[in-house]
Amino acid sequence: METLRFSSWDGTIVDHRQAASPAAAALPALPQVPEGAPVHALMGFNGLVVTDPAADIPALTRRYLTEARKLSCGECAVCMIGIDQLIERLAPEASPLGARGLSELKTLIDQVAVTSKCGYGQSVLFPVRDALSYFTDEFLHPAARPAHSYLSEVTAPCTAACPAHLDIPGYIELIRNDKCPASLELIRERCILPGVIGRACTAPCEAACVRNAFDEPLAIRLLKRAAADYELGHGTALSVPAPERREKVAIIGAGPAGLSAAARLRARGYRVTLFEAMACPGGMAVAGIPPYRLPRDILTHEIDLIRRMGVELIVNAPVETLSMKELASQGFQALFIAVGAHQGIRIGMEGEDTGAAGYLDGVALLRELHLGTPPPPSRKALIVGGGNVAMDCARSCVRRGVKEVEIIYRRSRAEMPARDEELREAQEEGVTIRFLTAPVKLLTADGRVTGVECRAMKLGAPDESGRRRPVPVTGSEFTLATDTLIAAIGQRPLLPRLLDEGLSLTASGTVAVDPVTLMTGVPGVFAGGDCVSGPAILIEAMAMGDRAAESIDCYLRGARPGMPVSFAPVTLAASRGRAFVAPEPAARVPLLDAGRRKASFSEVEGGYSAPEAMKEARRCLRCYRLYVWQTP
Amino acid sequence: MATIVIDGHTDELPEGTTVLEAARRHHIAIPTLCHHPDLTPFGACRLCMVEVKTDGRWQLAASCTTPVTDGMKIRTDSAAVKKSRQYAARLLLSRYPTTEAVRAAARTVGVAPPPRETEGHDCILCGLCVRTCREIVGVNALTFQDRGPGRALDEPVIEFRPTSCIGCGSCAYVCPTGYIRMEEGGDKRLIWDKVFTMVPCTVCGRYFAPADQLRYISRITGVPFSELTTCTSCR
Numbered sequence: 001m002e003t004l005r006f007s008s009w010d011g012t013i014v015d016h017r018q019a020a021s022p023a024a025a026a027l028p029a030l031p032q033v034p035e036g037a038p039v040h041a042l043m044g045f046n047g048l049v050v051t052d053p054a055a056d057i058p059a060l061t062r063r064y065l066t067e068a069r070k071l072s073c074g075e076c077a078v079c080m081i082g083i084d085q086l087i088e089r090l091a092p093e094a095s096p097l098g099a100r101g102l103s104e105l106k107t108l109i110d111q112v113a114v115t116s117k118c119g120y121g122q123s124v125l126f127p128v129r130d131a132l133s134y135f136t137d138e139f140l141h142p143a144a145r146p147a148h149s150y151l152s153e154v155t156a157p158c159t160a161a162c163p164a165h166l167d168i169p170g171y172i173e174l175i176r177n178d179k180c181p182a183s184l185e186l187i188r189e190r191c192i193l194p195g196v197i198g199r200a201c202t203a204p205c206e207a208a209c210v211r212n213a214f215d216e217p218l219a220i221r222l223l224k225r226a227a228a229d230y231e232l233g234h235g236t237a238l239s240v241p242a243p244e245r246r247e248k249v250a251i252i253g254a255g256p257a258g259l260s261a262a263a264r265l266r267a268r269g270y271r272v273t274l275f276e277a278m279a280c281p282g283g284m285a286v287a288g289i290p291p292y293r294l295p296r297d298i299l300t301h302e303i304d305l306i307r308r309m310g311v312e313l314i315v316n317a318p319v320e321t322l323s324m325k326e327l328a329s330q331g332f333q334a335l336f337i338a339v340g341a342h343q344g345i346r347i348g349m350e351g352e353d354t355g356a357a358g359y360l361d362g363v364a365l366l367r368e369l370h371l372g373t374p375p376p377p378s379r380k381a382l383i384v385g386g387g388n389v390a391m392d393c394a395r396s397c398v399r400r401g402v403k404e405v406e407i408i409y410r411r412s413r414a415e416m417p418a419r420d421e422e423l424r425e426a427q428e429e430g431v432t433i434r435f436l437t438a439p440v441k442l443l444t445a446d447g448r449v450t451g452v453e454c455r456a457m458k459l460g461a462p463d464e465s466g467r468r469r470p471v472p473v474t475g476s477e478f479t480l481a482t483d484t485l486i487a488a489i490g491q492r493p494l495l496p497r498l499l500d501e502g503l504s505l506t507a508s509g510t511v512a513v514d515p516v517t518l519m520t521g522v523p524g525v526f527a528g529g530d531c532v533s534g535p536a537i538l539i540e541a542m543a544m545g546d547r548a549a550e551s552i553d554c555y556l557r558g559a560r561p562g563m564p565v566s567f568a569p570v571t572l573a574a575s576r577g578r579a580f581v582a583p584e585p586a587a588r589v590p591l592l593d594a595g596r597r598k599a600s601f602s603e604v605e606g607g608y609s610a611p612e613a614m615k616e617a618r619r620c621l622r623c624y625r626l627y628v629w630q631t632p
Numbered sequence: 633m634a635t636i637v638i639d640g641h642t643d644e645l646p647e648g649t650t651v652l653e654a655a656r657r658h659h660i661a662i663p664t665l666c667h668h669p670d671l672t673p674f675g676a677c678r679l680c681m682v683e684v685k686t687d688g689r690w691q692l693a694a695s696c697t698t699p700v701t702d703g704m705k706i707r708t709d710s711a712a713v714k715k716s717r718q719y720a721a722r723l724l725l726s727r728y729p730t731t732e733a734v735r736a737a738a739r740t741v742g743v744a745p746p747p748r749e750t751e752g753h754d755c756i757l758c759g760l761c762v763r764t765c766r767e768i769v770g771v772n773a774l775t776f777q778d779r780g781p782g783r784a785l786d787e788p789v790i791e792f793r794p795t796s797c798i799g800c801g802s803c804a805y806v807c808p809t810g811y812i813r814m815e816e817g818g819d820k821r822l823i824w825d826k827v828f829t830m831v832p833c834t835v836c837g838r839y840f841a842p843a844d845q846l847r848y849i850s851r852i853t854g855v856p857f858s859e860l861t862t863c864t865s866c867r
Binding site: 073074 | 674675676677678679681684686691692693694697698699701712715716719720723724726727756757759766772775776777778779780781787788
């Protein structure tokens, strides 16, 4: 799509059809289709875009309507019947429309938009209206044209915001219709740890939910959890893997990325061995996320299901000494490195490297707390950082009996990555927060931490992350006494030795891979998860594991991996025909009382019962967005 | 409490009252096909459209699923309201031209149904049976089908789960079109496509309820089955 002939994208009309030579006008923000697919025209949620005189707009409209019909649920009287009427009236064999017929169809479209029950019916027909309005002659005087090919894709604001692109409106609808097992099956197609993600995800989908404009987003994460919890009470029907294939794949690291890749490859029939350095699988989900957010029996259950698929798991594996040659000699034809990012980043303050007792790395502390020998509780703990690891450390310290727990963060609340509810729950548990404060010097006596010298900060211009950069306030130094200082400002990968064998690293110390295939510079060796992306959320690692599995499958079969359509540039939330939405806040779940939380690592958040989940699911506006491309 | 103005009448109503309930308090007629006062509103038929103003502009909304909010203004007889109801009725008529409930509803909004030879009994997907089974009976034997990417359904129909159904017949009772047929003969009752064995009344001998239904009642109430085998007339 290079020269723009016509566009109604996002409501802006650009019409170059009469120009002698169509201007090479900048194309609007369109979904990105894989390279090599020439496109004549695109009809989608945002409008109609035509780039080739050979485009057949009536034919594109008919195909769009056929695809649109497949998503119309029939639960209200107007959307599906309206689409059917349009299909019937625009069929090539239908009687000529005439100007009056065309105008009637536009009125029909407007009426379907204002009376439809859900967001889909309210918006799906607008591009058809654009076609009828701006390509009138082509509809009134249809000419025989050669047949075209079509590509169609469906997304939603929530789906596009999810790193794993779950069909969120789909699984919510299944819950609403009392079909938790089918909902879970749909969730598992793109998220193999639904109970884990239903508890520990930061839910970027909820930030993208269209309901944010009306009241509050759907409780998408809790709905996923409800589907997973239903299975715990009713038994599983996890699909049986395909017949065995000869090829063996080794995966290093049984975290979210490794587990996800293992399940996908196993489902495709490969023989998979997971090598895990720690004593139990789960990666950051087990070594980082505290049990009060993610009870271990949930994680264990979901990992057990993956093992039941026939994935071999070796814990306490000598990952440090594994070599590619050795793996090849054991018959492994592909390798996926997913070792995570388990090494805390140093703060870079004076006195940090003296090895003083009481100075800890946040992820190391969490790992020791959950899997090893926790250090004896101190009187006071200061945690440096503003992300979820800092929150996890602070709240874990409270539960370990530390009397005074304070977080120091060098920017303000607005720049702090921790989620609102995480921060609120930490404060309920007695954690205090000191914003705009940075540590500059660790104070020690007799090899023990005694305090930290800090400096006040103010906010300057935004940095490359878009957040305002903290700037030191001169002469503002002050001292905080403490016997424990925990650095939780970020993690980087701790890479095993086999990475010396020809793999290259990026400037930030992560493994360099092809961004599409996730293959490293060494053929057959792939990498993904935090060791490639840097510290990210669980679902992001799982999505990379899924992509790696797809790539490995293609590599072993000698095929080229298919590139998905990217909706990243597209505005999916806007709606021309947004109708009235009755306000209805999300259904609440009970939280464990703050006093009781402090005494144990019991799960803080409750879940929805099946009826509560069905009620919450009814709030979904069903914002499916359809896009249909016409190609030669 | 929410203070509203509906067609010029000011009223104060508890939060959670729907616009449809508010209208009926003032004897304002609003057509409905999928509404039942004892069931959760579903918003399927789109015949109950009204206009509401909450943030400075009038917007169409289904009155059955819209709760009143403080300061809300409502009008039920504007040109936009009439047009939207008529369009919903026309679309329903185009799909179910011979079904009497649809024809009657169309007449109430001023749309004349086409001539017909025989009466039809189409399922219009109003969801009354699904909601009755779920909310009143409590057995969830009926549900809607789901659509979404990759789920290539042609025509949506109500799904019947024979293993859950107790044969009570509530769905047939509430169905506004006669689509759900219930047939009885001797000790058998046929509903959807499942045959139930009926229990005779211990007093009058009349077959009055399916055994599955009595077993279900016994299970949820704790009353022994043997105490449930007398029909309501003889009790």
